[in-house]
Amino acid sequence: MTDTSLADTPKARRKVVVVGAGFAGLSVARGLAKADVDVTVLDRHNYHCFQPLLYQVATAELSPADIAWPIRHVLKYQANAKVLLANVTGVDVANKRVVADTVTVPYDELVLATGATHSYFGRDEWAAVAPGLKRIEDATVIRRKLLIAFERAELADDPAVREQLLTFAIVGAGPTGVEMAGAIVEVAKHVMPSDFRRIDPRTARVILIEAGPRVLPAFPEALSAYTQASLERMGVDVRVNTRVTNCDATGVDLEGGRLDAATIIWAAGVVASPAGEWIAAGRDRAGRVQVEKDLSVPGHPEIFVIGDTSAVSREDGSPVPGVAPAAKQMGVYVADVIASRARDAVPPPPFRYKHQGDLATIGRKSAVVKLPYMNLTGFVAWLFWSVIHVFFLIGVRHRIAVAFKWVWDFMTFQRGARLITDQKDQI
């Protein structure tokens, strides 16, 4: 355990500690670049991950490094910021210190932006057989499962075993579920066929299971209908109003019966990180911290909770969604609050979320986009989606590399990252 307070920080400047370097945390740190404060960013990973493209790592299109960037590299020119690799385990609220495995860091202002993880609604034993998709490691686990299923099917003689190996069940039809279903069916039907000799990968079944009445529940109904029709045309078996009652190593039990599937992917629910427990704050059922209008914690104006760990409402009472633009807006806002305190200025007015739209890609040449004044579907939406996502990657190098891979693989029906790594005990 190390106390960094004495060694690094001149007495006079306020110490701002940001836990988590996702979209929210990084926005706070960058937003404080010109403020007269010392910023310390703690994260258990050394990189910022561009989560919206995680599904492309999981489906062998991109490499992990294409969507990740070292946090300290992002902040290298920001002299008032430092980055520490540390796994935070708690907060000593009384003494204003963040406690991590490798370090203890005192703060004047603390920003908790530790995100969310998948929720199995109390059935945590499903995690082992139905991985979710929140971190780089999740994506490589899913990639491995996906690719090994085809390899094992090629080796199998029993038709029932082959069929089970070539069945992919995706639970939850939000954007992640839709994107995974579309990408997997394309891999099976366009990328794999000529590579195999004994199986026909085009016979693979991709089943998208949604408990609610429609896919993409947060989108307008017309876009949900369009998405479901598109997926079905691509060969995805979409089952709405279908609840999963159990997951095990060989398949899922649905309300309507059993589905044998070697690969199950969980895209059904999220639960907030345990940051709310660290500070013993009031939380909703998903573990999100109920915050004040300036995103601080009731009774602790020096602690802010933002991003997917925080429960914030829009003006109409509906919740602010767990998307990257919302996380960034909260980060920018809290940086503004802290900066105004540092110079004894009037604090900004209460946080207001500005919804910019919703995007989901369905597959090759197809996406749905909801903008404030218009909806896009099909190829135009897909182009819009692609440009937006390349634009928001960090750094020109990543933008060029990802754009090149997309264009190349679009034209050749390839996937460039079909690696089964670290496969011990997997086959």
Add this chain to the structure above:
Amino acid sequence: MTDTSLADTPKARRKVVVVGAGFAGLSVARGLAKADVDVTVLDRHNYHCFQPLLYQVATAELSPADIAWPIRHVLKYQANAKVLLANVTGVDVANKRVVADTVTVPYDELVLATGATHSYFGRDEWAAVAPGLKRIEDATVIRRKLLIAFERAELADDPAVREQLLTFAIVGAGPTGVEMAGAIVEVAKHVMPSDFRRIDPRTARVILIEAGPRVLPAFPEALSAYTQASLERMGVDVRVNTRVTNCDATGVDLEGGRLDAATIIWAAGVVASPAGEWIAAGRDRAGRVQVEKDLSVPGHPEIFVIGDTSAVSREDGSPVPGVAPAAKQMGVYVADVIASRARDAVPPPPFRYKHQGDLATIGRKSAVVKLPYMNLTGFVAWLFWSVIHVFFLIGVRHRIAVAFKWVWDFMTFQRGARLITDQKDQI
């Protein structure tokens, strides 16, 4: 266990089984494209790895997928070849069957091309603290160790601890050791400095330890001298005539004394894969199988051993080196032998290795190249090295992606794959 003999293979055609899809095995399979045989390639990985660039994955320049390609994708258009993901555990020589974890495959002709791994000269306990560099997983393990050393140094308060964390010991000064030493010192001096606040990465020490009298012992003496001088100018501490007597978690014991180093990389020795044991063949001290002039095993004209698993001599009695061109030449030759048998033709004359040269890169703008009629050093050698390596990558997509990353990172002093993944229990 599955027997694929009945299901797939028409009776008449000879069954050729190739174990290992490195340079040697893949050359056999491709060389048999037009032969009237059935080829089955078995590998425990689903990809062919371009080993000469592994050190660039280990030093965070390239992603694993940049230097790997699915074996079945490489052979997708070769109708007489199939690929099975299988971990071979032995050969039933009497019944002509290869035994693997997932499958048993009968053969008429068997080619063993299972490569080599690092040798710790009987001190296998060093493997845990001094990883070698033969597989993709080795490269990501070393990358993680390398990057975590800097992260932990940034967190450390004790100057002695910082110094130990920023000391990198590389054991063995063949091409891999030289390339690792050059790449690590460049990462420390050019890539890292502005990213850190508390440590100065330029103070990192990189020590290249060689038991023999000079670096790159297989190269002409002038190139060894040039390489050592270049490395020393870059800041590498080169210690020739220095033997390692012990490795542990905190450093290495040298004949001259103790060296505290958090990161130890093993590039000192190789030992052949256990393929020689599977067939109970005569082997040299490094486990390499002694083969006939047609690369078949004495007493077993139907079994060939090629690549790093085989001990082959040149005309002057010196051993054929363990490099990619040698493996490829053996593969092409054995394909020729098998094809001529299949059409009852005269077998080709005994295998003759044609040495094309030696290459090693030292760092940014510097390499050494020995060609039959000339030697190159410095920038020209470095350009030659770069072009050759891009050219030999499989597929235009990989060539463009790697060339782009090299040009970009050359100009910007970046490294594009600085990811610490799967770090459980590592910090």
